[in-house]
Amino acid sequence: xxxxxxxxxxxxxxxxxxxxxxxxxxxGTLWTVGLKRGAEIYTATVKALLADDATPATRKNSGxxxxxxxxxxxxxxxAGWHPSQAREHTIHIGNPREPTSKAPRKPFWxxx
Numbered sequence: 001x002x003x004x005x006x007x008x009x010x011x012x013x014x015x016x017x018x019x020x021x022x023x024x025x026x027x028g029t030l031w032t033v034g035l036k037r038g039a040e041i042y043t044a045t046v047k048a049l050l051a052d053d054a055t056p057a058t059r060k061n062s063g064x065x066x067x068x069x070x071x072x073x074x075x076x077x078x079a080g081w082h083p084s085q086a087r088e089h090t091i092h093i094g095n096p097r098e099p100t101s102k103a104p105r106k107p108f109w110x111x112x
Contacts, residue, residue: 006077007036010066011043018049026050028093029062031069035083044073044084051094058095068093 012032017025029051035042046069050059058064072091081087 004037008070009034010070013062013066015062016056018047023025027059029065029069031066033070033073034075040083042089044089046072046089046091048091048105049092051092054093055095058093064109065093066095 010031011034014030015028016030017027019025020028026049028047031046031048033044035044046067048065050065059092069091072089076089077083
């Protein structure tokens, strides 16, 4: 078994409204992610639907959405999934979490 890490990259993204079996269509992006480990090369698709409460900033931030899709796949790989196993990947993307602790801010007049 190969213990080297998987390399990932976003190969494409298709933003659209996706039909839902029940209820109205939902906005999101279908991400195609390239996965590589040694000589193994695969692609996986992740349908990333936006949560109802997603802010306008979250809806515009394709970098955050792509990173979330790749993090999801990384978690799946860590849990034992292999890209050769066909699977529909659907996630719901919400707003980024606020940091739990913030560093104290320096007064605007301090430069160091």
